[in-house]
Amino acid sequence: GQNIDQPTEMTATEGAIVQINCTYQTSGFNGLFWYQQHAGEAPTFLSYNVLDGLEEKGRFSSFLSRSKGYSYLLLKELQLKDSASYVCAVRGLTTDSWGKLQFGAGTQVVVTP
């Protein structure tokens, strides 16, 4: 099985940087995903890491260390619209090609003016 831990809530100021950590324990690993979920809406895909290192995509970056079972999502130049829940999800290593995602509970980021 998989255990995924991330902080419940973080608050930051507009224009600042916030780092959301995610730790996981899994019997097999086949990729880590970050999703953004605004209140009352469906999750939308932000990033995907399967190898160690940093993936950068505009204001958002995601880092993975497989040996440490650790990832973070970095949000730069925060905007008010970035207030949302950020959910870490791990894909297990299954016998088929379409590995199941296990989701964390999400980190609620509140961006204040």
Next chain:
Amino acid sequence: EAGVAQSPRYKIIEKRQSVAFWCNPISGHATLYWYQQILGQGPKLLIQFQNNGVVDDSQLPKDRFSAERLKGVDSTLKIQPAKLEDSAVYLCASSPGGGAAKTQYFGPGTRLLVL
């Protein structure tokens, strides 16, 4: 391209009643997922289809939940009878499937309230 469609968007029922949700995935996506998301938690996979076959239904409460994808496209999820603890958002997602599938695309969800 059109996204994942779900209906209804909202449903209120009384406990012990039945309810059904419908999902139309992105065209060409072979893999379809149903998730349950309880308030304050991440989505939990209920069932995964590959075309019209079930890949994983290990977390589906089969005494009351059922799902089908008869023609390998649309899918329905049914709860019969509903319990208070079934109040949640039911999300449908799809992906192209195969090793190249890097993400799942989610529909807007159906918000169920059981009274």
